[in-house]
Structures are given as C-alpha cells and as structure tokens.
Amino acid sequence: MRVTRRGWGIVAVVGFCLVVAWKFGPRSLDAIVVPLVVALVAGVVTVARVDEPHVSRVAIEDGFVGERRTVSLEADVDRPIAAELADDVGRGLSATGNVAATTLAPERGYSYELELECRGEHEVGPLSLSVTDAFGLVERRFESDRTTRVVVYPPVYDLRGGAGDDLALLASAVHESRKEEFDHLREYEHGDSLRNVHWRSVAKRPAGDLLVKEFTAREDDGTITVAAESVPGTTDELAAATASVVTYVLESAVPVDVVVPDGSASATARHDRRDVLELLATVGPGTLAAETRREADVLIRTDEDGTAVTIDGREVPFERLAGTTIDDGADSRREVIA
Numbered sequence: 001m002r003v004t005r006r007g008w009g010i011v012a013v014v015g016f017c018l019v020v021a022w023k024f025g026p027r028s029l030d031a032i033v034v035p036l037v038v039a040l041v042a043g044v045v046t047v048a049r050v051d052e053p054h055v056s057r058v059a060i061e062d063g064f065v066g067e068r069r070t071v072s073l074e075a076d077v078d079r080p081i082a083a084e085l086a087d088d089v090g091r092g093l094s095a096t097g098n099v100a101a102t103t104l105a106p107e108r109g110y111s112y113e114l115e116l117e118c119r120g121e122h123e124v125g126p127l128s129l130s131v132t133d134a135f136g137l138v139e140r141r142f143e144s145d146r147t148t149r150v151v152v153y154p155p156v157y158d159l160r161g162g163a164g165d166d167l168a169l170l171a172s173a174v175h176e177s178r179k180e181e182f183d184h185l186r187e188y189e190h191g192d193s194l195r196n197v198h199w200r201s202v203a204k205r206p207a208g209d210l211l212v213k214e215f216t217a218r219e220d221d222g223t224i225t226v227a228a229e230s231v232p233g234t235t236d237e238l239a240a241a242t243a244s245v246v247t248y249v250l251e252s253a254v255p256v257d258v259v260v261p262d263g264s265a266s267a268t269a270r271h272d273r274r275d276v277l278e279l280l281a282t283v284g285p286g287t288l289a290a291e292t293r294r295e296a297d298v299l300i301r302t303d304e305d306g307t308a309v310t311i312d313g314r315e316v317p318f319e320r321l322a323g324t325t326i327d328d329g330a331d332s333r334r335e336v337i338a
Contacts, residue, residue: 010040021033047131047140071114084099156240157244189212256268298311
C-alpha cells in the first residue's frame with residue numbers, strides 16, 4: 001500500500017497548514033486540516049480492508065494474422081472498487097484499452113480489443129491491478145499471474161487468382177491423387193461401363209470378348225503429402241505458403257499430410273485443419289531428410305531468394321501461384337479464412 005501523488009499533495013497541504021498554525025496561531029485552519037486528515041485516514045482504512053480480487057479470464061479464440069480478438073476479464077469482488085488495470089500483452093500482439101481506469105463491481109466484466117500481428121503462440125497477461133479509495137489518495141497494487149494463450153495462424157492466400165499454367169500444375173497433382181489404381185482385367189458383365197473396356201487387350205483376343213479394367217482404392221486414400229522447409233529468417237513466408245497450398249488442396253476434398261522439420265500434422269477437410277494451422281503457427285527453420293523431400297507430392301522451400309513450390313519436379317515461385325508479388329498490399333493478395 002502506498003500514498004498516491006494526490007495523497008502526497010494532501011499531506012503537503014496539511015503539513016503547510018500545521019506550520020502556519022504553529023507560527024501564527026490555529027485561527028480557522030482546523031476547517032481545512034481536519035477534513036483532509038479524515039479523508040486520508042479513511043482512504044488508508046478503506047484500501048487496507050480490500051482483499052485481493054480474484055481475476056478470471058475467458059479463453060481467447062485462435063485466429064489469423066490481421067484479425068482482432070476481444071479479451072474478457074472478470075474480477076470477483078463483493079462491492080464496487082475503483083481500480084486501474086494494466087494487462088500485459090506479449091510480442092506479436094497489440095492492444096487497445098488494456099490499460100484503463102475503471103470500477104470493479106460484482107458480476108461486471110471488463111474487456112478490450114487485441115490485434116493479432118504475428119504468427120505464433122502468444123500469452124496475454126499477467127494483469128496488474130491497482131485499487132484506490134474513492135478520492136484516489138491511497139493505492140494498493142495486486143499482481144495476478146493468470147495468463148491466456150492465443151495461437152495466431154499464418155495468413156492464407158487465395159491461390160485461385162494465380163497464373164493459369166502454374167495453378168494447373170497444382171490442380172493436376174490434386175486430381176491425380178483422387179484417381180483409383182488399376183488392379184486387374186476381368187470379363188465384361190452386363191451393366192459395366194464401356195469407358196472401362198480395355199480395347200487393346202480386346203484386340204488381342206481371338207474371340208473378341210470384352211475385357212474391362214477393375215480398379216481398387218489407392219493405399220494412401222489419395223492423400224497429398226506437402227513437405228516444407230526453410231532457412232532462418234524466412235519461416236513466416238514458408239508458413240503462409242504452406243497454409244495456402246494446404247487450404248487449396250482441402251477445398252478439392254483431398255486429405256493432406258503436412259511434414260515440416262519439427263513435426264507433422266494431417267487434415268481431411270477445410271473445417272478440420274486446426275492441427276495443421278497450429279503446426280504452421282509455430283514452425284521454425286530447418287531442413288528435411290532427403291527421403292522426405294523425394295516422397296513428397298508438393299515440396300515448399302523458402303530461402304533468401306523467395307519461396308518455391310516444387311510439383312512433379314517442376315519448380316514454381318509461390319508468388320506466381322498467389323497471383324501477385326510479396327510486396328503488394330495485403331488486401332490484394334490475402335484471404336484470411338476463419
């Protein structure tokens with residue numbers, strides 16, 4: 001507990017009045033000194049009787065770079081208390097209204113807006129809470145060590161505006177993954193589609209009996225493997241490119257396996273990509289094993305020269321897939337998908 005600047009001002013006035021009374025007589029100074037002393041003592045007693053408020057936090061929903069979230073706090077108090085709140089926000093976040101003077105009251109919450117600026121896993125808190133008396137003369141500070149985690153996903157770029165030939169290469173890889181694999185030939189049965197007739201084999205049969213192709217599901221269920229690696233200082237670009245490619249593939253109803261130097265994750269649908277986005281939110285630099293790069297359907301690599309996407313041995317700059325250059329405005333190239 002400590003006396004505020006306003007409180008010290010009151011102490012100074014009282015002290016000055018006492019000096020004047022000692023030199024020139026009390027006269028009517030009691031009318032000034034007594035109320036001030038009573039107010040100061042009342043402030044000390046009031047603040048001393050305040051128990052440490054229990055502060056609870058509401059979980060913050062994860063989001064993409066550039067989005068905003070509301071941070072909600074609630075202090076458990078039995079009566080209204082004047083207080084100043086200061087909630088700490090970590091790097092990669094910015095806040096509006098996280099430092100404010102307010103009145104804590106039963107069943108009354110407090111909130112402010114949070115801007116998600118950089119991908120990663122961030123913490124909001126701890127909270128510093130200063131309780132004062134009604135006149136703001138005495139202050140008592142409390143620290144709450146409760147924090148809230150928020151994961152910020154990399155931005156997702158809409159690839160549908162990319163260069164036609166380059167996008168067709170990625171679309172072809174997606175299409176190939178959805179095909180069934182040829183298993184064997186069998187004799188034609190009534191109701192079989194003529195499109196599945198293997199005419200080359202039919203021509204070799206003396207009787208001319210029809211043979212049709214029998215297919216079986218791929219062992220990997222048509223899953224596309226996206227491998228990604230980067231050098232230090234370029235991982236943000238890698239995460240954004242990988243998230244964009246994964247989203248494009250999932251929109252084609254094809255499952256995706258993502259492999260990065262520090263982990264892996266899978267997604268089967270666009271609404272089921274949380275694990276992948278969390279992986280890309282915290283991915284760091286590093287290189288993949290040669291076998292992983294070789295077996296990947298799509299390889300994404302970022303270095304000082306930019307981000308390249310390799311499909312079937314052909315390397316395409318990610319900027320061309322995204323349909324614009326990295327230096328363009330965010331609104332012209334980014335679609336943040338919630």
